[in-house]
Amino acid sequence: MTANCFSQASKEPMSDLENGMATIIRVFHKYSGLKRKLKKAELKDLINNEMNHFIMKIQENDTLDELFADLDQNGDLEIDFKEFIALIAMVTSACHELFIPSDHKK
DSSP: OOOOGGGGGOSSOOOHHHHHHHHHHHHHHHHHGGGTOBOHHHHHHHHHHHSTTTSOOOOOHHHHHHHHHHHOTTOSSSBOHHHHHHHHHHHHHHHGGGGSOGGGOO
16 A cells, blocks of 8 residues: 655645654654664664653663564564554554543443
8 A cells, every 4th residue: 555645745734643643754764864774772762762651661682672573574683664663553552542531431
């Protein structure tokens, strides 16, 4: 599936969801740089600096090694954007209950 990202030039403001998606992209590239992939240390920095309300800070190398191995689906020892999005999806799925108003919970 290919998204049409050309509407970015629109004068209409982006929705909250679109802003969130753009933020995810910007943060990934802030840590990955021109190579567009995260090495293990960059992933650790990204998680510890940008996701510290959703994931406990990674201090143990074993924890980082396990997470990195789970995310690195192609085994190239780097995390590309699609692999990174899997992390975002897992964390969002695990934490979404925290954002449901109590009167909407079953």
